[in-house]
Amino acid sequence: MSQATLSLSRTRHSLAPLARIAGLTVCALLTLGPVIWTVSTSLRTPAEAFDLPPSIIPTSPSTEAYRGVFDQIDVWLLALNSTLVTALIAVGQMITAGLAGYAFARLEFRFKKPLFGLVLATMMVPLQVTIVPVFLVLKSMGLTDTLLGLIIPAFPTAFGTFLMRQYFLGMPKDLGEAAMLDGCGPWRIFRSVYAPLAAPGLAIVGVLAFNYHWNEFFRPLILETSGQNYTLPLGLVSLQGNLGTGSISVVLAGVVLSMIPAVAVFVVGQRPLREGITSAGVNR
Amino acid sequence: MTNTQANTRIPDARPKPSGAAPPRPAPRASARDRGVRLLATLFLAPTIVGIVVFTVVPIVGSVVLSLFHWNVIDDPSFAGAANYREVFTDSTVLVSFGNTLVFMVLAVALQLLIALTLALAVNGRMPVWLRSVFRSAFFFPLVLSAASISVVMKYLFNQDFGVVNWLLGLVGIAPVPWLTSENAAMATVILVYVWQQFGFSFLLFVGGLNNIPREIHEAASLDGATGLRKHLNVTLPLLSPTLLVASVVGIINALQVFEQPYVLTNGGPGDATRTVVMVIYESAFEQLRFGTASAVGVLLFVLIMAVTAVQFRLSRRFVHYQ
Numbered sequence: 001m002s003q004a005t006l007s008l009s010r011t012r013h014s015l016a017p018l019a020r021i022a023g024l025t026v027c028a029l030l031t032l033g034p035v036i037w038t039v040s041t042s043l044r045t046p047a048e049a050f051d052l053p054p055s056i057i058p059t060s061p062s063t064e065a066y067r068g069v070f071d072q073i074d075v076w077l078l079a080l081n082s083t084l085v086t087a088l089i090a091v092g093q094m095i096t097a098g099l100a101g102y103a104f105a106r107l108e109f110r111f112k113k114p115l116f117g118l119v120l121a122t123m124m125v126p127l128q129v130t131i132v133p134v135f136l137v138l139k140s141m142g143l144t145d146t147l148l149g150l151i152i153p154a155f156p157t158a159f160g161t162f163l164m165r166q167y168f169l170g171m172p173k174d175l176g177e178a179a180m181l182d183g184c185g186p187w188r189i190f191r192s193v194y195a196p197l198a199a200p201g202l203a204i205v206g207v208l209a210f211n212y213h214w215n216e217f218f219r220p221l222i223l224e225t226s227g228q229n230y231t232l233p234l235g236l237v238s239l240q241g242n243l244g245t246g247s248i249s250v251v252l253a254g255v256v257l258s259m260i261p262a263v264a265v266f267v268v269g270q271r272p273l274r275e276g277i278t279s280a281g282v283n284r
Numbered sequence: 285m286t287n288t289q290a291n292t293r294i295p296d297a298r299p300k301p302s303g304a305a306p307p308r309p310a311p312r313a314s315a316r317d318r319g320v321r322l323l324a325t326l327f328l329a330p331t332i333v334g335i336v337v338f339t340v341v342p343i344v345g346s347v348v349l350s351l352f353h354w355n356v357i358d359d360p361s362f363a364g365a366a367n368y369r370e371v372f373t374d375s376t377v378l379v380s381f382g383n384t385l386v387f388m389v390l391a392v393a394l395q396l397l398i399a400l401t402l403a404l405a406v407n408g409r410m411p412v413w414l415r416s417v418f419r420s421a422f423f424f425p426l427v428l429s430a431a432s433i434s435v436v437m438k439y440l441f442n443q444d445f446g447v448v449n450w451l452l453g454l455v456g457i458a459p460v461p462w463l464t465s466e467n468a469a470m471a472t473v474i475l476v477y478v479w480q481q482f483g484f485s486f487l488l489f490v491g492g493l494n495n496i497p498r499e500i501h502e503a504a505s506l507d508g509a510t511g512l513r514k515h516l517n518v519t520l521p522l523l524s525p526t527l528l529v530a531s532v533v534g535i536i537n538a539l540q541v542f543e544q545p546y547v548l549t550n551g552g553p554g555d556a557t558r559t560v561v562m563v564i565y566e567s568a569f570e571q572l573r574f575g576t577a578s579a580v581g582v583l584l585f586v587l588i589m590a591v592t593a594v595q596f597r598l599s600r601r602f603v604h605y606q
Contacts (some may be wrong), residue, residue, distance in 0.1 A: 028421035099327035109324040126559045129581040133345030215429030231575030233431040255432045266427040278491035
């Protein structure tokens, strides 16, 4: 597409931007299409869900499918589980990454370099490679099939630590030195001078954590065996598995319900999310 | 783990998990230094202890487990290299490595190509609001869950009543068995994965393009470079550090693909879309063969390290820093 646009730009200057924008519009529609289809199908009656051509605006809008979701799975319980897990991990990561990032950026101590190297190296280790031993560690702690078993291992974040270190490194050193001359101890310098300035960086860590763990599937699939500990993605996939055909709109209504918080975070946290991704090329 | 290992060089070093933390200060250290070190210990403890318990120990654990037969119920028995021998002769495992490599090459190539094209296009002249609409649209699938998106895609790609085949029917193309034929299934998994993931590289490229000083392009235009030539000879070399990051992250993520094949095809038809991570999941948590699963995990780890190392090697020749 860009090649066509570019060759156009050589001949007709006024046409090129239009062709480019038209191409981008088509791509944007392709990108958003499945999501639009999901929302519109979830608003159709289960009987009309198979209709082709799919009408983007449902002919007879109905919330029947949404009622179906609430009948078939305990949406409130799943949402509560997901919220608890995601919120605690996000807060936990903001705390651990904020503290460790500050230590690596602004405190002097022995073994700083090797320890930071260790943190960076773990960014390279895929979760799937360690999942069997992690499962056994959690089992020995009695944490399999509990929400805590999902939460605790997710507290340390190598990427978040790296990000916060960069963030603190970007702050002027003079601030801390001035506070030190005024008689502030190391804790006061952190608490009163640097920590308040770190809020935007912490927001990036929190939003990234929320996005990742709200949607997380692999760990919950392995760790949570009883239905009352399921999170939303697990519940949805089981919703699809338990039902035969004819209930697409119910499944899609479930998908829409689970998307709402993610979309809300996208709207509110778009900037921090984008910055988080752009800033280093996240290894999630 | 290491309580017995007294460190003779630093008499008051702590046992290993917190040995990660700094040792107590020498007697002559000032009160301030002591304060700083104490603070550093406290600040690092949660992260370092967590990383040791949930990453470092499990890596070692994986290697050890891969040398044992174990089904969780009976006592583990030493197996030596048996698990590895088994893995190298098990056709499902071998096929899964092949699938994963094919998936990686095609998915990453497609993802980078789409992302780069769109980033260049979005970077062109247009109203600011329009640019941010496009940027948000391409980035949106990233915030959705791969598992539930795959559920959606399973309906869209259904051979009989899916929207995709209906659309193709409009232009006279016969229905494609997207998820049920061996050849098409892998292509579908790749499409779904790329659809959700390309926004990631797209954002990296948009950031990278913004970092290229405008004057360089202007100078190139003055020298007579236009269109594609300008992009190939000027933009791409300047973007090469971003390309490296995007491909390294893209490859590491692609080698770990799980949700899409698990939900869309459950590895089938046959083993056509079974990936390495699916094999790890199935052998450990469905068949309770923890030793086999660990051996496959160790091999995946080695593969990731090898691919990344090769990439950095190659990049020395192709990546230009300003």
